[in-house]
Amino acid sequence: MTPSILLVDDIPSNLRILYESLNGRDYRLLIANGGAQALEIARRSHPDLMLLDVMMPDLDGFDVCRQLKADPATATIGVIFLSARDAAADKVRGLALGGVDYVTKPFHPEEIAARVAIHCTILRMDRELASRNRQLELVRDRILSSMTEGVVGLDAGGQVEFANPAATALLGAAMLDLPLAAWQPPDLSETVGRVLGGQDQFTVAELDLAATGTAPLPVELRVAAINARPLPAPASPRPPADPAGQPHPGGGDDPADAPGAGGAVLVVRDLRERQRVAAALAETNNALRQSHRELKVAQMQLIQAAKLETVGQLAAGVAHEVKNPLAVIQLGMDFLEQTLTLDQTSATVFADMQQALLRADTVVRGLLDFSRERGLDLTPDSLNRLINVSLQLVRHELVQRNIKVITELASALPEQPFDADKMQQVLLNLFMNAMHAMERDGTLRIATGLHRLRDEELGPQARAAGFLGGDLALRLLIEDSGPGIAADHLDRLFDPYFSTKPMGEGTGLGLSVTRNIVNLHRGSIDIGNRDSGRGARVVLLFHADAAPLPPTRDGATSIAAAVAGEPAPATAQSVSSPPTEVPRGEETHPAGG
Ligand SMILES: Nc1ncnc2c1ncn2[C@@H]1O[C@H](COP(=O)(O)OP(=O)(O)OP(=O)(O)O)[C@@H](O)[C@H]1O
Ligand SMILES: [Mg+2]
Known part of the structure; x- marks a missing residue:
């Protein structure tokens, strides 16, 4: 221009x-x-x-x-x-x-x-x-306006020369209009005043302005003197004088060179974000501690399980050693029974000895079952058939105890790969437990069916066996009308040797053997108390789609038919309609009733 x-x-x-x-x-x-x-x-x-x-x-x-x-x-x-x-x-x-x-x-x-x-x-x-x-x-x-940190420039007299929007938001416009001496809290004006007065070159302070009502926040404040020289390195506290004895240039004799001579800059940071991060960290830390504790518990359980395994092996060894002498005694007693003519007293003693021998044999077999080789002999079989056969085996006892049996067995169940012997052992254990709990005059309800699992009904055992909500499972329910299970016993039912039966009447191995066998079938067993009414409730689940399904023995058509039939399928066996394979006495009511 x-x-x-x-x-x-x-x-x-x-x-x-x-x-x-x-x-x-x-x-x-x-x-x-x-x-x-x-x-x-x-x-x-x-x-x-x-x-x-x-x-x-x-x-x-x-x-x-x-x-x-x-x-x-x-x-x-x-x-x-x-x-x-x-x-x-x-x-x-x-x-x-x-x-x-x-x-x-x-x-x-x-x-x-x-x-x-x-x-x-x-x-x-x-x-x-x-x-x-x-x-x-x-x-x-x-x-300055795009910064999330507040920046305030103060002149040498403590007057605000500029403040970016973040500073105004964090400290409040009212405060920035006041002279420094009137800033609240007093430590704030004091801290800044020290820098302006040259006592400090740089300070950091954490202030809760909310406490003074000036601003709604806790903030961190960094105050630096303008014109401040870099802080001396810790190793060289003073700059050396030159040979003429004059102070080093910048040694601080010039008043204009003094720290704070040109005012100060305040950098203000919102502490809430840091507090949020700290809280989140603490939470994560707690979660970690919790899972650490859980891990410890799991580790203890593993150690316990390993111990039990050892005990089991030891017991099996002992049982094995005892089995043969027992067999010899049994043979000897059979021989004596045939050859001797016993008077009344001797016959009673002899009968007691037979009883004791039987008892010893049961204990030894229990121990051996508990520690037996972990292998199954699987063939496609019907759960309903296994139930009926097992019921037959306890028929006599059921009749004697006047226990009524209600069976609701879904007719269209597919066959599953089962080890028939071991499954019978499972069913017998469970039936016996129920009978022993009821003692006399109770009702035993047995129901089977295909069941679509809901997530909320899955217990830890079922989850451990790999069941998920939505899975189709073959389910067996066994309910009795006994006293049920005390709350503090629920966790210990499957512990080997846990029994509430009088000394000499229960080994306490029944349920641990049962669970082993069920688990070997990739199934789960949960025991608790019935929701309504008195008594215990046992739930067994097997993966319904675990294996290819051969046609059922009773000519059932499809899984859909079995599922559609639950909870009480049309063909369910009940008191009034006995299943063909179960002898009459068992499912109607005890003989003589
Ligand atoms: N249906 C049930 N009702 C009430 N308590 C039960 C039932 N089933 C099992 N229990 C409890 O669980 C305990 C352990 O059962 P488990 O079958 O393992 O051993 P047991 O029955 O005592 O001994 P054994 O099986 O050698 O006769 C029982 O002593 C009993 O206290
Ligand atoms: Mg038992």
């Missing part, structure tokens, strides 16, 4: 000389013949530079300059005074009023041209600098 220059002189010949000195160069020239006119043109046209005569009748040059500088609209116009007064005092006065130069008359036209050229260059550079400054300020403002 072409610089515009206003030439001011009340003497026309002087004006002409000025005009001719600059005419023909790249300037736009304006002319005023007095102080008042100069001001008027300056306000209207905003020239870049003014060549201003000092002595003029209406308004002298110094007054014109004073008025120009007083008005922000004209204050940036560069003023070069022209005067015949060459006293140093005049020059100083002119420059003090804001003039950029002072030229004494008479002057050489070339000198005027040269000075004007220099001042135009300076003016242009000034403008460029100002524009660059504005750009930098914009960038700085953009950075």
Whole structure:
């Protein structure tokens, strides 16, 4: 842009000389013949530079300059005074009023041209600098406004010079309007005051502004002195003096160099995020501790299981050793029974011995079952058939105890791979347990069916056996009307040797053997109390889709038919409709009833 220059002189010949000195160069020239006119043109046209005569009748040059500088609209116009007064005092006065130069008359036209050229260059550079400054300020403002951390600039007197939006949000606009001494809490103004006063170069403080009602937040505040030198490294506490004994430059003797001389910067951070992270960490930590505890428990259980395994093996060894002598005794007693004629007393003693022998044999067989080889002889079989066969085996006892049996066996059950002998052992154990619990006059309910499992009904045993909600399972329910199971016994039922039966009547191995066998079939067993009414409830689950399903023996058509029939299928066996394979006495009610 072409610089515009206003030439001011009340003497026309002087004006002409000025005009001719600059005419023909790249300037736009304006002319005023007095102080008042100069001001008027300056306000209207905003020239870049003014060549201003000092002595003029209406308004002298110094007054014109004073008025120009007083008005922000004209204050940036560069003023070069022209005067015949060459006293140093005049020059100083002119420059003090804001003039950029002072030229004494008479002057050489070339000198005027040269000075004007220099001042135009300076003016242009000034403008460029100002524009660059504005750009930098914009960038700085953009950075400061996008920061999530608050930044506050304080001057040396503790007055807020600037604050970014985050700082205003975190500290509150009201607080930033107050003088530093009035900031709350008092430790805040004290902390900042120490930095401004040069006692500290840098400090960090955590403040809960919510407690003072100034802001709703806990914040972390970092206060650094502007102009602060880097903190001395811990290893070299003081900079060494130079050989002349003078303090090292920057050693701190210059007051302008003192820390805090230029004010301070506050960086404010919202502590809630950190607190949230800390809380989340604590939570994770707790969860970890919890799973650690659970792991420990599981480990203890494993150790316990390993111990039991050893005990089992030991027991099996002992049982094996005892089995043969028992067989010899049994043979001997059979022989004696046939060859001797016993009187009444001897016959009673003999019968007791037979009883004891039987008992010993049961215990030994139990021990051997408990520790037997873990293998199955699987063939497709019907669960219903196995139930009926097992019921037949306990028929006599059921009748004696006057126990009523209700069977609800789904007719369309698919055959499953079962080890028939072992499954019978399972069923017998469970039936015997129920009978022993009821003692006399109870009801034993046995139900089978295909069942779509719901997630919430899966106990730990079922989950351990791999059952998931939505799976189709072959389910067997055995319910009795006995006293049920005490809450503190529920966890121990499957422990080997756990029994509530009187000494010598139960080995406590029945359920652990049962569970082993069921687990070998990839099934699960859960025992608890019935939801309604008195008594215990045993639930056995087998994977219905565990193996290819051969046609059922009773000619059942499909799984769908069996599922559709539950919970009490149309063909369910009940008191009034005995199944073909179960002898009458068992499922109606005890013989003689
Ligand atoms: N139907 C049931 N009702 C009440 N308690 C039961 C029932 N079934 C099992 N129990 C409890 O579980 C315990 C353990 O049973 P488990 O079959 O393992 O051994 P046991 O029956 O005592 O001995 P054994 O099986 O050698 O005769 C029983 O002593 C009894 O307390
Ligand atoms: Mg038992």
